[in-house]
Amino acid sequence: MFASTLSGLEGFIISHGAWAVFTGSILEQIVTPIPSSLVVLGSSFIIMKGTVLSSGSLEMMFLNITLPAALGVTMGSLLYYGICYKIGTPFVERAGKYMGVSVEDLENVEKRIKESRYENLFLFAARCIPVIPSIAISLFCGMIKYNPRNYVLITFSGALVQASILGIIGWQFGSFYLTISESLSFIDNIILLIIIVAFILLIIKNKRDK
Template sequence: MGIVEFVSQLTIDLIHYFGYLGVFIAMTLESACIPIPSEVIMPFAGFSVSEGEMTLWGITIVGALGNLTGSLMAYYVGLKGGRPLLEKYGKYIFISYNSLDRADRWFEKYGHEAVFISRFLPGIRTFISLPAGIAEMDIKKFSIYTLAGSLPWAFVLGYIGVLLGPKWDTIKSYFHILDIIVIIGVIAGIIYLVYKYKTRSQI
């Protein structure tokens, strides 16, 4: 069993035995830069909804709150420790130099809005909180953007799990389609941001 499969199975067991609390814990860990994919957490939670064990809105809210909690943890790590601390000790909690670099570039390029947009991007969404903390982004704005981006992400993945029911694990074969939808949404968001900033600069 590979590491991804092993972690995924642990996540499934956590949700199976602890329900909403399991969803919250798993999504908190995922947003605190622990490699637990939300693409496994929320679809399995959706499968549990289809079995009558939880509700779709319940897992959406709990999942988003878990995202916010884990993101705040990562934010404060960036705020208090800064980039040097993360480069030195990040490897021990699976934070690579490349991941930090990617998140830094996103935050520098798109500013505070990157916190919202990145919630829809696997590989960036987990680490964006770190540069936000390093840059001392306003905590209220950070929390609002994080929650606003986490709610639709948790809902969509959970709903897909509901639709698939017992075949929820086949979501893996549809990831490329989900990625395309996400990329289109991000491009639209970026176009909007560029337009907004150009309009501002002309005023």
């Protein structure tokens, strides 16, 4: 799967450059089988291949990889964020009784998170760390109706940091990016499962504490 994906990705990036990175970053936020690290790691290896580390090459990476990727991640993440922002409560109203969760439970969790002094810092750190599933973050923020303006600004800022880290890794380590992508994809799935279970347990705990 990864070999064929990378083969198509390479041709697309060579033909379209920064636009390919932008488009690919949007798709990786929407299509879950695509690892969230694949586009930046692959494009940095392809675009930056043979270049020497310098201020000029760093500028090239920023304009062709980091910035387009951050914009794509931000725009792509808005889909799941928006869906959960709009239908989160109706979903809980309809399906919550089968999971032991009510709208009041969700509102209680939302209130605690919004009262936290570190909610913005947490979201920023989550967006910076490449191994945290981006889709899980988008769904959760939509579910708790995280402030849209703050969501866009922090997501973009965190995506810039993440794209810079992954871009340098893909650029400097070249052929190892496929192995890294597969490893991060596996870790993504494990962490996503942990986040979902932890969120459900938190809601159940809040319900029992009432």
